[in-house]
Amino acid sequence: MGYRIENATVVTCEDNQEVRVLKNATVITDGGEISYVGIDPPETKGFTLINGTGKALIPGLVNAHTHIPMTLLRSYADDLELHTWLYQHIFPIEAKLTADDIYWGSQLALLEMIAGGTTCFNDMYYSVDRIAEATATSGLKALLSRGLINGAELDDYTNDDRLKEAVSVYEQWNGAEEGRIRIALAPHALYTCAPGYIRTIRDTAEKLGTIIHTHVDETVKEHNDCLNQYGKTPVKHLYDLGLFDIPTIAAHCVHVTEGDMDKMKEKNVTFVHNPGSNLKLGSGIAPVPTAMEKGLNVALGTDGASSNNNLNMWEELNLSALIHKGFSLDPLAVKAQDAFRMATVNGAIALGFNNSGRIQEGFRADMVLLDLNSPHYYPDHNLVSNIAYSAQASDVETVFVDGKILYHKGEYKTLDKERIIHEVNRIHKALF
């Protein structure tokens, strides 16, 4: 049993197809799955009826790269030079964050993500057990990882405390909550991980059978330092270390070359575009149109709230459909349809939730109902264009994950908003 959503405008995301818009369609969910999508539905009994008139049903948004506890640092340090921002503001305050702070910061992020229609996310931070705990409560899907940085000069990286912690989190949480939570391994970046450490993480991931999540080629400095130190680009360096033999999610990719992208395609590495963060930190504009031409899986992320400053995937969708046109003087670069796929199905595939990200029979019922009754949706020329160029996060009316409603008209079904805001205010007063 489940929901029967009638008379909605349904935006599907089938494989290798244009994003389709079905008008006056019915979608039926049963036991967490989508059991019917179409305009000639079977009769059903006992399903909860939802009137979809004036509403759009779309796949839940997938935030393919973030650091959710950093909501605590939202608007804490802005409009600063990158080095000043990171070393004088972000790192010192992060050093003070307790596991409990991280837990409440994560809950704040979960509130924001759910209200904005994000049903699945990919996180890298520390105290991941507490992030997993918060995520479990929320009902969202996530691929979580402990950011791995080797401060210690060890020969035997297998005894590295952080890596041990990451493996322990994997053992405890991977596949938990009926598969809603998965754990990746996350070498933070090539400039914070020695080659031997990256190789060890790679081997560990292979043994565990999990995914790699890492930052790649975010800044000109990272790119040039890698060329100087290793005589090759960041992608080539990681490729040569064998990292990409493991399914890999590469965040940022701002300065990757054409040759790098060929290597990423060869190894099926996902290119996560984080336009808001890349713009705000002055990192640059990632070569998304070329990545698309080369057939890479391009997904979208918000990055952390300290460099964005929110977890609003609608803004990333909008930015990704806009900035490449302006930057390349080509109004055909990254169309609305492309951006929509990046924000949904491409992210689900990257995170290993292959049965999510589409409104299609047999897929998990991770879906968002949008209220179209705002002036910015009229007239009704083209819903996908309206979603890419005009929609707002606040248009989200109802959020389903695995066929369960997590949010409806401002009301959270799994999280206690008042308590979370109270705790965040308490932490804010104590820390800042």
Next chain:
Amino acid sequence: MGYRIENATVVTCEDNQEVRVLKNATVITDGGEISYVGIDPPETKGFTLINGTGKALIPGLVNAHTHIPMTLLRSYADDLELHTWLYQHIFPIEAKLTADDIYWGSQLALLEMIAGGTTCFNDMYYSVDRIAEATATSGLKALLSRGLINGAELDDYTNDDRLKEAVSVYEQWNGAEEGRIRIALAPHALYTCAPGYIRTIRDTAEKLGTIIHTHVDETVKEHNDCLNQYGKTPVKHLYDLGLFDIPTIAAHCVHVTEGDMDKMKEKNVTFVHNPGSNLKLGSGIAPVPTAMEKGLNVALGTDGASSNNNLNMWEELNLSALIHKGFSLDPLAVKAQDAFRMATVNGAIALGFNNSGRIQEGFRADMVLLDLNSPHYYPDHNLVSNIAYSAQASDVETVFVDGKILYHKGEYKTLDKERIIHEVNRIHKALF
């Protein structure tokens, strides 16, 4: 008598100052004016009390360049090459729009602008009498203009029908609605107006004592064509024609040179940045950081909804604070404070509403109350950063113009949303 808003966080925009944030402040309005701003308010009797706890009071947003009836063409033609978009889609459908269509399209735009906290706008289109009529009803402030294009090969441009219409609209509407509506003259662009026509419009504006609103240097093609045809840049061409002797609002300015900006500064020409439209149409990225360095008045606009695709000034504010950092690889380019001034006080000054755009005693009570009780406003580190990088149009709770409430929690006080949507749907069915 008026309103007494207590315990609000007030974002002021005083002249030549940093944007100030006053916590737990009181703002009192009286007869359309702001009569008090501060933390030690006088006692009052008979004023309507508004509890500002958990809310921010900011100046109303000013959309300094738009074509409001084009909401009818929202998402009608996207992701197309500019020439195809304009000549195969936009111009043919515009040719079919009646004055009545323009009236209802304007009303749709007014709904959207009010809900998003825009209190004042600068429009260029045709059937301006109907746009003025809709604006009068709405309660918003506006500088309206008839786009002037000289199709006819006339020697005596003073007899041009469009210019005659523009003058007649000026005579009928300039200063109407207690000064809420003003009329500018609008030579559409140098590539649609011969030099003699521009000179005639300039002389007419001088005689009327009004403002000029025009498109300047929007595309590479316009820039290069002007160099080829006149041997000078668009700005130099208009400067030499004397246009800038009249107070001028120059929209786009994407390809202006440093020398052009010096000329604009000399003549106090306002540079209207339209980041959403410039990106979407692949026009490019305007040199806003240089314009700011040179001390130009930089304001923000959405352009029409067919090239944006909404009239959401929060997106323009966000884009203007983001894209220049990414484009120049400088995280200090266009700070949150700068973008906020562009979206408010700078626009008000450009449009000649010099007593608007600030929360300051003696200024008009054109103000927006924002609800800060959403996850994306927590924790409370920096409200101006939150406004530039995290806010959404839907955070707007109450909109005041001249001390009158036009909108409160989704309810329109001056416009009939249901009727407008009904008429827009009717026009959509008939036309498309």
